[in-house]
Amino acid sequence: MSARDQILNQLRSNERPAEHPEPWRSRRNFPDLAERFTQTLTAGKGEVIRAANFEAALNEIDTILHELQAKRVAVNDTAPLDGLDVTKRWPDFEWFVAGKSEGDIKSFCAGADVGLSGADAALAETGSVVVSSGPGKSRLATLLPPVHLAIVPTSILTSDILTWTAARQGQPGANRVLVSGPSKTADIEQVLAIGVHGPKRFIVVLYDD
Amino acid sequence: MTATMHEFRHSAFVAIEDIQLQSALEGATHKFGTGRTDALAEVPEVEAMRDHFKKVRAATLSQLAHHLETFEKNATAAGTQVHWAATGDDACRIVLDIAQKHGVKLVTKSKSMATEEIHLNQVLSKAGIEPVETDLGEWIIQLAGDPPSHIIAPAIHKTRHQIAEMFTKETGQQVSADDIPGLTELARQVLRQKFLAAGMGISGGNIMVAETGSLVLVMNEGNGRLVTSTPPVHVAVVGLEKLAPTWDDAAVWLSLLARSSTGQALTIYTNIITGPARPTDPDGPQEVHIVILDNGRSKLIGTKYEEVLQCIRCGACLNACPVYREAGGHAYGNPYSGPIGAVIAPLLFGLDKYSGLPHASSLCGACKDVCPARIDLPRMLLELRADEVEQRVLPWWESMSERAAAFGLASPGLFKYGTAVIRQLQRPLAKGDKLNLPGKLNPGQSRKTPALAKRSFHDIWQSGELDNKNGGE
Numbered sequence: 134m135s136a137r138d139q140i141l142n143q144l145r146s147n148e149r150p151a152e153h154p155e156p157w158r159s160r161r162n163f164p165d166l167a168e169r170f171t172q173t174l175t176a177g178k179g180e181v182i183r184a185a186n187f188e189a190a191l192n193e194i195d196t197i198l199h200e201l202q203a204k205r206v207a208v209n210d211t212a213p214l215d216g217l218d219v220t221k222r223w224p225d226f227e228w229f230v231a232g233k234s235e236g237d238i239k240s241f242c243a244g245a246d247v248g249l250s251g252a253d254a255a256l257a258e259t260g261s262v263v264v265s266s267g268p269g270k271s272r273l274a275t276l277l278p279p280v281h282l283a284i285v286p287t288s289i290l291t292s293d294i295l296t297w298t299a300a301r302q303g304q305p306g307a308n309r310v311l312v313s314g315p316s317k318t319a320d321i322e323q324v325l326a327i328g329v330h331g332p333k334r335f336i337v338v339l340y341d342d
Numbered sequence: 343m344t345a346t347m348h349e350f351r352h353s354a355f356v357a358i359e360d361i362q363l364q365s366a367l368e369g370a371t372h373k374f375g376t377g378r379t380d381a382l383a384e385v386p387e388v389e390a391m392r393d394h395f396k397k398v399r400a401a402t403l404s405q406l407a408h409h410l411e412t413f414e415k416n417a418t419a420a421g422t423q424v425h426w427a428a429t430g431d432d433a434c435r436i437v438l439d440i441a442q443k444h445g446v447k448l449v450t451k452s453k454s455m456a457t458e459e460i461h462l463n464q465v466l467s468k469a470g471i472e473p474v475e476t477d478l479g480e481w482i483i484q485l486a487g488d489p490p491s492h493i494i495a496p497a498i499h500k501t502r503h504q505i506a507e508m509f510t511k512e513t514g515q516q517v518s519a520d521d522i523p524g525l526t527e528l529a530r531q532v533l534r535q536k537f538l539a540a541g542m543g544i545s546g547g548n549i550m551v552a553e554t555g556s557l558v559l560v561m562n563e564g565n566g567r568l569v570t571s572t573p574p575v576h577v578a579v580v581g582l583e584k585l586a587p588t589w590d591d592a593a594v595w596l597s598l599l600a601r602s603s604t605g606q607a608l609t610i611y612t613n614i615i616t617g618p619a620r621p622t623d624p625d626g627p628q629e630v631h632i633v634i635l636d637n638g639r640s641k642l643i644g645t646k647y648e649e650v651l652q653c654i655r656c657g658a659c660l661n662a663c664p665v666y667r668e669a670g671g672h673a674y675g676n677p678y679s680g681p682i683g684a685v686i687a688p689l690l691f692g693l694d695k696y697s698g699l700p701h702a703s704s705l706c707g708a709c710k711d712v713c714p715a716r717i718d719l720p721r722m723l724l725e726l727r728a729d730e731v732e733q734r735v736l737p738w739w740e741s742m743s744e745r746a747a748a749f750g751l752a753s754p755g756l757f758k759y760g761t762a763v764i765r766q767l768q769r770p771l772a773k774g775d776k777l778n779l780p781g782k783l784n785p786g787q788s789r790k791t792p793a794l795a796k797r798s799f800h801d802i803w804q805s806g807e808l809d810n811k812n813g814g815e
């Protein structure tokens with residue numbers, strides 16, 4: 134008998150009828166989702182910059198990239214950036230556009246200064262941004278560079294992980310990450326240290342749309 | 343390693359003498375404990391949420407075969423290769439086979455209790471494959487050759503001085519022990535090269551979600567993203583009980599996990615993996631394997647110990663446990679320490695080998711109070727003690743003396759007569775109100791065992807002396 138059958142038979146021999154409880158729904162009702170998102174993410178050592186509209190958000194990104202003295206930027210070709218030719222708008226930087234640029238994405242990202250992405254959703258309660266893989270959406274772009282910069286419209290904010298899962302549709306892609314701050318550790322004498330493996334800075338430009 | 347009564351006591355005594363360890367344990371468990379309280383207090387109706395979660399876990403285990411099959415079906419549809427391992431050795435063999443098939447020489451690992459449990463690193467090393475632990479705490483203990491001392495913070499027993507010394511030895515670079523950001527940066531640089539060079543990544547898994555065949559991995563450092571995104575092959579080893587039927591269940595699980603564990607609302611990264619990279623994805627692994635591990639778990643279903651499989655390995659019970667807080671993790675002689683370890687190690691690895699653990703508890707109930715799944719660990723500790731008696735795993739002299747004591751204590755006459763005899767016999771050994779018992783015969787070890795008082799309380803009571811002394815009113 135295969136290990137699979139052996140294990141399943143063992144479990145089945147003790148199977149009992151069970152009533153699975155109805156789903157637990159969110160009890161959250163934040164008066165201002167953007168406010169809560171900003172508070173929580175900032176408390177978790179992330180950075181939030183508010184912008185009045187998409188154009189203002191792009192200006193913020195411009196400022197951040199220059200302040201960081203970025204040279205190489207990896208970008209996910211996805212909403213809300215997909216309609217934009219970043220190489221034209223910011224010709225000073227060397228770009229790698231996921232899904233479009235030629236070359237090895239892994240080595241580019243390993244040497245990049247910033248990874249720029251959009252988001253699928255944002256959770257107010259925990260200050261989290263949901264980033265997925267897919268066509269034009271690289272995992273390494275938001276992981277290998279020392280800075281992860283995400284541009285997020287307020288319309289994709291939801292209360293918490295419960296409201297986010299309750300609204301789910303269809304089958305997810307290969308990878309989906311909820312990012313709630315910069316990489317951190319407290320493994321040496323419980324002292325907080327930022328940026329052990331993932332990005333050292335996580336900056337969200339949150340704009341009203 | 344094992345933890346019989348004698349072994350547990352011995353290691354615990356060593357730990358208690360270690361002032362540095364005591365302050366590290368005190369600091370970490372206190373920080374996690376208060377973090378947990380504050381984080382849960384912020385959640386609306388959190389007690390009802392815990393009750394709900396308990397029901398979800400119990401219902402899931404009642405129909406585990408069904409849910410695992412659903413998981414397998416959906417994971418396979420997403421392109422994941424699902425394997426089943428009856429024992430730890432089988433799981434190691436499956437992982438090794440995959441590595442050898444791809445000609446892998448270097449493996450990066452993210453923190454996983456399941457792979458600790460099956461000693462995967464030893465198996466890989468023996469086959470000439472280098473496994474590198476990448477969670478900072480796990481890397482530290484790998485360099486030191488130590489087992490983990492806490493489910494969540496595996497290296498709490500190491501000081502920054504010891505860590506700086508090991509890092510210097512490993513990398514040849516001088517780094518100051520007082521520069522913790524510097525130590526962290528050094529680890530980042532060294533391990534980054536490993537991530538990029540590895541042929542395979544190995545992880546554990548916090549939750550398998552049956553509805554979509556997804557695997558959820560939570561972490562703060564980001565290493566669990568690198569392990570699962572950079573190399574061409576990702577293998578996860580997951581205990582078969584870590585299953586959530588739906589995303590609604592997984593969301594409640596995640597709402598409680600980090601809060602109970604480190605006092606965070608969510609860990610920095612919640613990484614969800616549903617199959618290998620799709621053809622249109624710009625990056626990601628070409629193969630994803632999930633090894634569903636039994637290793638003694640399935641036989642607990644339907645028994646009085648089934649409840650222990652509701653555990654989500656948050657570590658809250660360790661932080662709350664007065665015994666863990668003094669004895670530390672190593673005394674438990676296996677990767678699972680604290681109250682959960684005291685219950686699960688005897689069940690998975692043998693009651694005879696871990697016979698000391700069911701006694702490593704004052705049964706104060708603090709573990710049950712903090713457990714997000716409200717697992718009744720004290721009840722199971724008692725059941726295990728009863729099993730020890732039934733299975734006669736205790737030494738004959740211990741069960742004989744327990745039996746004699748039970749018999750004597752049940753009869754007032756025998757008790758009176760027996761204690762009178764002991765009072766005479768103890769004379770040559772008594773010094774003041776303490777007994778001077780030689781070495782091994784002293785059950786209190788470094789503490790003195792009290793002698794029987796000259797007169798019994800019963801005797802004094804009967805004599806009426808107490809009335810005169812206290813009876814002023």
Ligand code: SF4
Nearest residue numbers: 653654656657659713
């Ligand atoms: S027994 Fe409960 S408190 Fe202890 S680790 Fe498991 S889930 Fe957490």
